[in-house]
Amino acid sequence: MKPPVLTIFLKEMRETLREKRTVGLLLLFTMMYPVMIGVILNQVIDRNTRSEREGIDLAVIGAARAPTLMAQLKQKNITVIDTAPMDEPAIQAKLQEGKVAGVLRLSDKFTDNYTAMRPARVELWYDSAAEKHAQRREIEDVLEAYGANVASARLLAHGVSPATLAPIEVQRYDTGTNASRSAGFIGSMLSMLFFPAFFCGMSAAVDSTAGERERRSLEVLMAQPARAWEIVSGKWLMAAALAVIGLTLELILAHVVLSWIPLEELGMAWSLSWAEVAMVCIVAVPLALLAAALQIALAMNAKSFKEAQSLLSIVLLLPMLPGVVVSMMDLKTSLWMYAVPMLSNQTLLRELSKGVDVGALPFLLTFVSGTLPALAIVAFASWRMKSERYVLAV
Known part of the structure; x- marks a missing residue:
């Protein structure tokens, strides 16, 4: 007999994958940004090297x-x-x-x-x-x-x-590497690569909570021999799985595109190896878990499907705030940045793109910064699921 969590997970995943149009749009949005980065950088390289060629x-x-x-x-x-x-x-x-x-x-x-x-x-x-x-x-x-x-x-x-x-003679020595020169330009573009963690699972999270409650199918599910935390965990893992898949595909595609583009024509470099990309993908999993947990909890507390959609659309702006604040304040990279969800992933990828040996602690902090809040939010959502006020949308 399958565990209730797995049963609910498979049931929600099956229902989500039936919406082929929604899945297709998610894949399109996931792959669109890395391709757009490639096109923009190719145009910049072509414009800057045209005089040398022609x-x-x-x-x-x-x-x-x-x-x-x-x-x-x-x-x-x-x-x-x-x-x-x-x-x-x-x-x-x-x-x-x-x-x-x-x-x-x-x-x-x-x-x-x-x-x-x-x-x-x-x-x-x-x-x-x-x-x-x-x-x-x-x-x-x-x-x-x-x-x-x-x-x-x-x-x-x-x-x-x-x-x-010429009373003085200035001699300039640039010790910056190609990777470090490219970090500022590429880092600003790479910060958007982690957004699939927030929008790939959003539709499924809303439909499996506020949507099921409006359709009255949630009452049937709660009548089954499954505890509240198992129901919430199944829905949470389903939304998180979609976010992880979208996020991983986007990071891999971005790595392929940036490795293929001749960035050395601009005095830049993309020096990440496949092992480092794999590590970035692994430590990005808690970010997807956190995003899915936040969306499940907020959608559960919305009184209608439309309200949940509107609320989560506003929440999509939250991941942008840490990066915007850091860039506006012109802060240097510090250890505390790896303890802030989303900012930790952006900072880690930016430092790796510079060719910096960050060590194991930033990876650990990035993983923990997403995991602990995700578990806390899921625990709150499980407690909320036990309330009759939630089921009846009172």
Whole structure:
């Protein structure tokens, strides 16, 4: 004979899986976010590396007036397109075609001013609405370097060392690794990966409590030889199982996507191993248990199915609060963060993505921080189930 908890668990799971549309939507929402992360990062990588792959086309009006500048542009993989003189409307029309990153126009008096050591005007025309910001920055860097070289040469010609204009020399040494540089950017995106723990089991939790009470099927279930804690535990484990499945699938898919994307193109890295991902999934199980317990307890105390849905929709905002508060206060990672549900999972994954050896204690605290509140809430829900006021929705 099966234990009552297992019987109730299987009964609730069977009824939930019959709703194929609901299950399909849950799977869609679970897989959508990792795929979205992959698409966004791919777009960022493509935008930042496009100039290296395709080169930069620059239309230059009056290129013959500055041969040294043209040579420096070509050294930086910038293709100089010698262009006939154009007025402003013609330049705007050329930029709107999107074939060049900008139009460089040297004034008619460029050579005279350059020879007389007066500022020689160079006009850089560009379209700020076009997605060529990185290419424009490279062109501006060449122009600044050209101006600095000319200034140094003129100082030397007058017997003045260019070092006079640089009283200090700053040397920068970056000790950050690719993983640590990526932690801030990727960590902000990964915090959302744990939300399936809260929305994958929500529908089942509401339907198995407030829904069954409205349909009067809960009275039949309570008439069976099963104690209140067994009924609550069966429903709780069913909702938690859905949350665990959704959360695990999302973490695995996110790991596959981030491992496949060439993050090194952005100076980033995703250094988690499959063993570390498995550990993150294991310590995330109590988070799913806590979410399911909270949803079961709140839905049980709602007077109707609609009230339970509305209440739990608001509760979905609670997991966001710890991460938002920590980011707003700009707090450094501390041991106490691993004792706060949801925040502990986000902090653990962020530190692992940095390549930090966190040790065993953060894993233990993350596991316990979700397990103990979950058991306490289930105990409260079991006590609540014994009340006739609950069954009759009084």
